[in-house]
Amino acid sequence: MARVLKLLACAAIVLQARSAFSLSFGPSSFTAPGAFPTSLYKSYHNNPTATSAQPQPVISDPVLHKVYPFGLTDPKNIPQNDPQDPHPLPPRASDPLLLQNAIAQVQGLFANTAFASNTCALCTATLEVAKFLSLAAPDQGPAFTVFLCQQFKLSSSCNTTFGATTLGPVLTQVFANADVSGYDGRMICQNFLASSCTLPPTPALNLTGWFAKPKPSPLPPPKTPSGQRLKVLHLSDFHLDPRYATSSEANCTSSLCCRANNHNANSPNQTLLPAPRYGWFKCDTPFSLAAAALEAIPVLADTEKTGFAWTIYTGDLVSHDLENQLSRDYVMYTETVVYDLFKRILGSGPVYAALGNHDSYNQAQDAPHSLGGTLAKQFSWNYDHVAGLWQQEQWIPSSAVAQARAHYAAYSVQRSDGLRVITLNTDLWYRANWFNYINLSGADNSGMLRFLTDELQDAEDKGDRVWIMGHVLSGWDGTNGLEVPTNLFYQIVDRFSPHVIANIFWGHTHEDQLSIFYANNATDISAETALATSWMGPSITPLTNLNSGFRVYEVDSAVSPFYLMVPPNVDYPNLVSVHIVIQTFDILDAHTWRSDVNSFPSLDGQTMLGPTYVYEYSTRAAYGANISGWGSNDPLNATWWHLVTEQMEANPDLVTVCNFSRPEALR
Numbered sequence: 001m002a003r004v005l006k007l008l009a010c011a012a013i014v015l016q017a018r019s020a021f022s023l024s025f026g027p028s029s030f031t032a033p034g035a036f037p038t039s040l041y042k043s044y045h046n047n048p049t050a051t052s053a054q055p056q057p058v059i060s061d062p063v064l065h066k067v068y069p070f071g072l073t074d075p076k077n078i079p080q081n082d083p084q085d086p087h088p089l090p091p092r093a094s095d096p097l098l099l100q101n102a103i104a105q106v107q108g109l110f111a112n113t114a115f116a117s118n119t120c121a122l123c124t125a126t127l128e129v130a131k132f133l134s135l136a137a138p139d140q141g142p143a144f145t146v147f148l149c150q151q152f153k154l155s156s157s158c159n160t161t162f163g164a165t166t167l168g169p170v171l172t173q174v175f176a177n178a179d180v181s182g183y184d185g186r187m188i189c190q191n192f193l194a195s196s197c198t199l200p201p202t203p204a205l206n207l208t209g210w211f212a213k214p215k216p217s218p219l220p221p222p223k224t225p226s227g228q229r230l231k232v233l234h235l236s237d238f239h240l241d242p243r244y245a246t247s248s249e250a251n252c253t254s255s256l257c258c259r260a261n262n263h264n265a266n267s268p269n270q271t272l273l274p275a276p277r278y279g280w281f282k283c284d285t286p287f288s289l290a291a292a293a294l295e296a297i298p299v300l301a302d303t304e305k306t307g308f309a310w311t312i313y314t315g316d317l318v319s320h321d322l323e324n325q326l327s328r329d330y331v332m333y334t335e336t337v338v339y340d341l342f343k344r345i346l347g348s349g350p351v352y353a354a355l356g357n358h359d360s361y362n363q364a365q366d367a368p369h370s371l372g373g374t375l376a377k378q379f380s381w382n383y384d385h386v387a388g389l390w391q392q393e394q395w396i397p398s399s400a401v402a403q404a405r406a407h408y409a410a411y412s413v414q415r416s417d418g419l420r421v422i423t424l425n426t427d428l429w430y431r432a433n434w435f436n437y438i439n440l441s442g443a444d445n446s447g448m449l450r451f452l453t454d455e456l457q458d459a460e461d462k463g464d465r466v467w468i469m470g471h472v473l474s475g476w477d478g479t480n481g482l483e484v485p486t487n488l489f490y491q492i493v494d495r496f497s498p499h500v501i502a503n504i505f506w507g508h509t510h511e512d513q514l515s516i517f518y519a520n521n522a523t524d525i526s527a528e529t530a531l532a533t534s535w536m537g538p539s540i541t542p543l544t545n546l547n548s549g550f551r552v553y554e555v556d557s558a559v560s561p562f563y564l565m566v567p568p569n570v571d572y573p574n575l576v577s578v579h580i581v582i583q584t585f586d587i588l589d590a591h592t593w594r595s596d597v598n599s600f601p602s603l604d605g606q607t608m609l610g611p612t613y614v615y616e617y618s619t620r621a622a623y624g625a626n627i628s629g630w631g632s633n634d635p636l637n638a639t640w641w642h643l644v645t646e647q648m649e650a651n652p653d654l655v656t657v658c659n660f661s662r663p664e665a666l667r
Contacts, residue, residue, distance in 0.1 A: 023229050023231060023554055024302050025300065025301060025302050025552075025591065025615075026299050026300045026301060026302040027299070027300065028614060028615045029300075029612050029613065029614040029615065030295075030296040030299045030300050030612065030613050031609055031610060031611070031612040032291070032292035032295050032296055032609075032610030032611055032612075032613075033295075033607075033608075033609075033610055034603065034606055034607035034608045034609045034610045035049060035607040036048050036049060036055050036287070036288055036291060037291055037295070038055075040057065040291065040341070040344070041055075041057035041058065041059075042058070043057070043058040044056055044057050044058060045057075045058060045070040049607070051246070051277060051604065051605060051606075051607065052246060052247065053075070053245070053246055054075070054242070054244050054245070054246055054277075054286045054287045054288060055287045055288070056070060056073060056074075056242070056287075057287075057337075058070075059333060059336055059337055061332065061333075061336045062336070062388075062389070062392050063336075063384075063385055063388035063389055063392060064332070064385070068329065068333045068336075072242075072327075072329055072330060072333055073242035073243050073330075073333070074243070075243045075244065075245035075248075075259065075260045076245070076260050078243055078259070078260075078261055078321075078325050079325065079327065079330075080160075080324055080325060081160070081163070081165045081166070081324045082165065082326075082327035082328075082329070082330075083165060084327070084328070084329070085165065085327045085328045085329075085361060086164065086165060086169060087169035087170055087173070087362075087378055088169070088374050088375060088378055089138040089139060089141065089169055089172060089173070090134065090135075090138050090172065090173050090176040090177070090375065091138075091373070092135075092136070092137075092138065093135035093136060093176075097135060119196040119197075120186070120189060120196050120197035120198070122196065123152075123185075123188075123189035123193050123196040123197060124180065124181060124185045124186065124189060124197070126148065126151075126193075127175065127178075127180035127181075127185045127188060127189070128180055128181060130144060130145075130148065130171075130175040130180065131175045131176065131178070131180045133175075134172045134173075134175040134176035135176050138172055138176065141168060141169065141171065141172025141175065141176075142162070142163055142164040142168025142169055142171075142172060143164075143168070144172075145162040145167065145168045145171040145172065146158045146159055146162045146163060146168065148162075148171075148193075149161065149162045152193045154192070154193070157322070157324075160322065160323065160324035161322075161323050161324065163324070165324070166323045166324055166362060167323060167362055167365075167434070170362055170365055170434050170435070171434060173367070173371070173375060173435070174188075174434045174435060174437055174438055177371065177438045177439075178437050178438045178439070178440075179439065183200055183203065183440055183441045184437050184438065184439065184440045184441075186200045187199075187200065187437060187440050188437050191431060191437075192434075202483040202484060202487070203441040203484060205443060205484065205487050205488060205491065207491060210453065210488075210491075211453065211457070211495055212457050213457065213460075215495050215496075216460075216499070219498075219499045220463075220499050222499070222584070223465070223583065223584045224584075225556050225583075225584050225586070225633050225634075225635075226556055226557065226583050226584075227556075227633055228556070228557070229554045229555060229556060229557070229588060230309035230554075230555045230557045231301060231303060231308050231309060231552055231553070231554065231555075232308060232309055232310055232311065232312065232552065232553045232555050233297065233301065233303075233308045233310075233311040233312070233346065233550065233551075233552055233553075234311075234312050234314070234505065234535070234537040234550065234551040234552070234553060235311065235312070235313050235314075235342075235537065235540065235550055236313065236314040236315065236316070236507030236508075236510075236536075236537035236538065236539055236540075237314075237315070237316040237356070237507050237508070237510050237537075237539035237540060237541055238285060238290070238313075238316065238317050238338055238539075238540045238541065239284040239285050239316055239317070239318065239319050239320065239358065239539070239540070239541035239543065240284070240285050240287070240290055240317060240318070240319060240334055240337060240338055241256070241258070241283065241284035241285055241286055241319040242287065242319075242333070242334070242337070243259060243319065243321075244258050244259070244275070244279075244283065244284065244285075244286035244287070245258060245259055245260040245275065246258075246274075246275055246276075246277050246286070246604075247271070247274040247275055248260050248262070248271065248274070248275045249262060249263050249264055249271050249272065249273065249274075249275070250273040250274065250275040250276070250280040250281075250282060250283060251264055251272050251273040251282060252264055252282065253265040253266075255320075255322055256282075256283065256284060256319065256320045256321060256322075256543075257275070257280065257282040257283045258275035258279070258280060258282070258283035258284075258286070274601075274604075276600040276601045276603065276604055277600070277603065277604050278292065278600040278603055278610065278611050279541075279542050279548070279597065279600060280542060280597065280600065281542050281543070281544065281545045281546070281597055282543065282544060282545075283541075283542065283543060284319040284320055284541050284543055285319075285540055285541045285542075285548075288610070289540070289548065289611060290338075290341065290540070291341075291345075292595075292610045292611045292613075293540050293548060293550070293595070293611070293613065294341055294342070294345040294346065295345065296593070296595075296611075296613040297345075297346060297550060297593075297613075298345070298346060298347055300593055300613060300615070301552050303346075303347060304347070306347070306348070307346065307347030307348030307349040308346065308347065308348075308349040308552075309349055309555070309557070310349045310350050310351070310352060310421075311342065311346060311349060311350070311351040311352070312351075312352050312353075312421075312467070312469050312505055313342070313351055313352070313353040313354070314354055314356070314469055314470065314471055314505050314506055314507030314508075314536075314537055315353070315354045315355055315356025315357070315358075315359060315426075315470070315471030315507045315508070316356030316357065316358045316359060316471060316507060316508070316539075317334045317335055317338045317339075317356065317358070317359050318330070318331055318334045318335075318356075318358040318359055318363075319334070319358075320358065320543065323362060323363060326361050326362070326363060327361060328361050328381060328382070330361070331359060331360065331361045331382065332382075332385050334359075335359065335385060335386055335389060336389060339351070339353070339386075339389050339390070339393060340393075342393075343393045350394075350395040350396065350413075351390075351393070351395050352395065352396070352413065352421045352423060352469065353386070353390065353395075353423070354409075354410075354423040354424060354425070354426070354469050354470045354471050355382075355386065355408075355409045355425050355427070355471065356471035356472075356507060356508065357426075357427055357430055357432065357433075357471060357472060357508070359382070359386075360379065360382060360427060361382070364427055364430055364432040364433050365379075365427070365433055365434060365435060366379050366408060366425060366427035366428055366433060366435065366446075367379055367435045368428065368435060368438070368445045368446040368447075369446065369447065370439075370445055370446070370447075371435075371438070379408075380405070382409065383404060383405050383406075383407075383408060383409040384405055386404065386409050387401045387402075387404035387405045387409065387411075388401075390404065396411060396413055397413065400412065400413050407425075407447075407448070407451055408425040408427075408428060408446065408448065409423075409425055410422075410423050410424050410425045410448060410451065411423055412451075412455045414459075414462075414464065417557060417583065418463070418464055418465060418583060418585075419464065419465055419466070419467065419502075419557070419583075419585045420455065420459045420464040420465070420466045420467075421466075421467050421469065422452060422455050422456075422466060422467070422468050422469070423469050423470065424448060424452060424468065424469070424470035425446075425448060425470070426470040426471050426472035426473075426474075426481070426506075427471075427472070428445075428446040428448045428485070429448075429472070429474070429481045429482050429485035429486060429489070430472045430480065430481065430482070431479065431480060431481065431482055436482055440482070440484070441484065442484070443484045443485055443487070443488040444485060444488060449485060449488050449489060449492065452468070452489075452492060453492055456492065456495075456496040456500055456501070457496075459496075459500050460496060460499070460500045464500070465500065465501075465502045465583070465584065465585040466496070466500050466501050466502060467502055467503050467504070467505065467585065468501060468503075468504045468505070469504070469505040469506075470505075470506060471506065471507050471508050472506070472508045473506035473508055473509065473515070473534065473536060474486045474489045474490070474506075474534075475490065475515065480508065490517065490521070493517045493531065493532050494517070494519055494520070494521075494531060497517065497531035497532040497638075498531055498532060498637070498638065501531075501532050502584065502585040502586055503532070503533060503534075503535065503585070503586075503587060504517075504532060504533065504534035504535070505534065505535050505536075505537065506534055506535070506536045506537075507536060507537055507539070508536070509536055510538070510539035510541065510543065510544070510546050511536060511538065511539075511546065512536070512537070512538040512549065512551070512592060513535075513536035514533065514534070514535060514536065514641060515533070515534045515536075516530055516532075516533055516638050516641050516642060516645075517530075517531045517532040517533075517534070517638065518530055518531060518638075519531055525642075526642070527639050527642045527643055527646075528639075530637075530638035530639045530641070530642040531638055532638050533587075533636070533637060533638045533641055535551075535587075535590070537550070537551050538550065538551060538592065538594070542597045546597075547594040547595060547596055547597050548594065548595045548597060548611070548613075549592060549593060549594040549595070549616070550592070550593055551590055551591065551592045551593075552590070552591045552593075553587045553589070553590050553591075554587065554588045554589040554590075554591075555585060555586070555587060555588065556583055556584045556585065556586045556588055556633070556635065557583040557584075557585055584635065586635030586636075586637060587635060587636050587637075588620075588632075588633060588634075588635060588636065589618055589619060589620045589636065590618075590619040590620075590636065591615070591617075591618055591619070592615075592616045592617055592619075593613045593614060593615055593616055594613065594614065594616045595611045595612060595613045595614070596612070596614075599611070599612070619636060620636060622657055623644045623647075623654065623657070624636075624640070624644070626647050626651070627640060627643050627644065627647065630643075
């Protein structure tokens with residue numbers, strides 16, 4: 001199948017010299033105040049200036065009009081299995097359907113002649129039983145999924161992970177609706193149940209009728225660069241942890257560390273590595289680090305007075321809690337807090353946000369509307385909530401708010417400057433989303449990629465340039481996006497690049513990365529066939545073994561004024577200012593900052609100094625020195641990145657600059 005074939009893991013730890021900026025930036029580093037900025041919130045559940053515990057602000061939800069209780073985020077008393085968050089179960093099947101399915105189960109068992117020694121046959125036969133039970137007695141489905149977990153040794157905590165208040169109802173829905181004796185079942189067995197089946201061939205992609213029009217030939221002439229630049233912020237993977245417990249175990253044995261209830265198995269009664277106030281490598285983002293990072297960004301980017309032109313946020317607001325510690329309220333609390341912080345600290349300019357796999361409950365789960373009935377709307381609580389918050393912050397127009405409510409929190413914004421921003425909910429192609437295993441041979445069961453294709457066609461018709469953004473990246477090493485929708489996405493990118501799609505943005509990996517899309521399923525990889533670039537942003541969270549970081553793009557975009565004569569018989573002046581939009585929305589440089597997490601322990605016990613974020617590198621300066629014929633206003637597009645890979649093949653030292661390097665602390 002088609003995949004992104006060129007990958008650059010560009011988390012360059014080597015500090016690069018600054019390039020000659022076309023835009024002015026702030027100082028090369030910023031050290032946040034040591035004291036938590038208590039003015040961020042009107043009231044707190046605890047003393048926010050204490051160094052022994054994280055601030056616990058009182059959070060009021062402007063959409064739901066309620067105050068979240070302290071018990072939701074109390075680090076010493078983490079809620080377990082919130083009973084208010086059950087998923088609906090599928091309706092009871094009719095007798096004819098039960099009979100039909102029972103016959104199919106028996107036929108399946110008899111057809112597997114090597115059943116006793118064939119683990120794949122064992123798995124698929126088990127799924128037949130699961131399907132029958134899910135149809136006949138759905139209320140017993142969760143208990144059966146716990147049993148399956150134990151039989152296949154999927155987890156050491158089967159009751160909490162697959163019980164009635166966590167993933168049990170989700171799996172019951174999937175078993176009831178999936179073709180467990182066919183492609184769906186084999187993929188479930190391969191991906192979840194001990195890899196007991198070999199990976200089946202990927203179904204062929206039928207594009208007949210998918211595109212309303214063929215790709216223009218020749219392509220329209222490229223838009224003329226304006227030579228003027230805007231600053232655009234890229235944030236990703238915030239993973240705020242309001243349950244972070246300062247001085248708890250930062251080197252726990254498993255799961256999320258820096259929690260009062262999680263210890264090192266070799267030292268359960270004594271902390272080996274006290275959790276620093278500003279975070280650590282096995283932990284998510286405490287409030288103290290969240291505030292420090294956001295305070296640093298406007299200073300370092302020199303946007304304190306102007307704000308950013310806009311900000312893109314590529315998902316994952318919520319911490320990496322165990323399934324039974326999550327709840328709808330916990331997800332909505334985090335969404336409310338983080339978006340509010342963006343609005344109040346980053347300044348003017350809209351934030352275009354996409355949901356990440358952790359921005360849902362259950363984690364990574366989103367159901368397609370094709371399930372029908374109440375099952376189709378079981379995640380609408382989240383889409384309605386984030387759409388309401390985005391509307392509250394005045395980041396997107398009412399038309400996009402309506403789209404987000406109806407399209408899995410995905411939307412399209414057609415800006416007045418000629419850029420269209422399209423967000424996707426990538427849970428709907430994510431391998432970890434159980435709902436995607438219903439009719440897995442279908443390329444677009446959710447309608448998400450139909451929505452994307454229609455928006456791109458409309459953008460082509462109107463001459464718009466497009467930025468696509470989501471969380472879980474497509475392609476790469478095959479462990480994230482499922483094969484069939486990933487293949488379709490690749491064909492969509494091929495159809496609308498490079499004349500419509502200017503850039504693609506993802507998060508999810510927590511790393512500073514880059515990938516290139518090529519024409520014709522990458523059967524001919526060259527500078528001429530390089531079509532589009534996707535940028536993965538570094539994470540704010542240090543999890544796992546990463547420095548906290550963010551990126552700012554220099555984007556070609558400007559509005560050029562001219563004057564139009566109006567009819568002479570009007571009473572007002574005969575010169576009216578009009579604007580011609582001349583812009584490509586190409587990225588001309590990308591600047592990355594980071595904070596050294598190894599330095600965080602030294603900041604404990606004092607309030608004079610907080611974390612320091614320092615300038616790390618300019619993408620153009622680090623990788624473009626030997627790209628001949630590329631002017632200072634030429635874009636860092638797919639062609640440029642392909643030429644960089646050729647330089648890497650010729651110069652191994654450039655590969656060393658690009659290679660990802662983990663901090664020493666936890667190697």
